[in-house]
Amino acid sequence: MLSATAVRVTDAALQVLGTGGLHALSHARVDATAGLPPGSTSNYFRTRAALVASAVARLRELDGAAWQATLAAGPPHHPAQLADMYARFVDDATGAARTRTIARYVIFVQGVVQPELLESLNADRRLLVEWTAEALRSFDVPEATTAAETLLAAVEGLIMHRLTGFVTSPAAPEVHRMVDILCRRGHAPRL
Numbered sequence: 001m002l003s004a005t006a007v008r009v010t011d012a013a014l015q016v017l018g019t020g021g022l023h024a025l026s027h028a029r030v031d032a033t034a035g036l037p038p039g040s041t042s043n044y045f046r047t048r049a050a051l052v053a054s055a056v057a058r059l060r061e062l063d064g065a066a067w068q069a070t071l072a073a074g075p076p077h078h079p080a081q082l083a084d085m086y087a088r089f090v091d092d093a094t095g096a097a098r099t100r101t102i103a104r105y106v107i108f109v110q111g112v113v114q115p116e117l118l119e120s121l122n123a124d125r126r127l128l129v130e131w132t133a134e135a136l137r138s139f140d141v142p143e144a145t146t147a148a149e150t151l152l153a154a155v156e157g158l159i160m161h162r163l164t165g166f167v168t169s170p171a172a173p174e175v176h177r178m179v180d181i182l183c184r185r186g187h188a189p190r191l
Helices: 004-020 027-034 040-044 048-072 079-094 098-111 116-138 144-163 171-187
Strands: none
Touching: 004 027, 004 040, 004 048, 004 098, 027 040, 027 048, 048 098, 048 116, 079 098, 079 116, 079 144, 079 171, 098 116, 098 144, 116 144, 144 171
């Protein structure tokens, strides 16, 4: 368990990653962002790699808390509930949690050349795929795991498009359309 100051440092590291990218991440910048005396970040995370690893761990902690709140609400009982959940996710990821989302994408891109960064983040993605597949199975969607992977890829694409300004429209209609298409596939007559 991290101390309150270490959490402050990792939150500041996420802020730096989400506003300046990986090249902006330095102990001095994190100290300044956290409002801590020079050298404070280095006392907790000696290397830049340790600082990035702490940012990944903090992302997982924050995502885990959000995930537990979602699970507490119970599984969706109708495709529209699943769509609403993902629309809220997109709105949060591109709104209140925008900086954290950008930090996550910065880490994902860095993970292409540093695969160890992706191990834990991809483990969380797999859990989300499994949960979504279970919901889709309850709606009689065939090949629910493939459908869940498709839905998550589309949601991530929508998030990316909203972050870059390519799409500015509300998320809900797009997400509802995606879920509807996946669920209709499950009820289409088989040839």
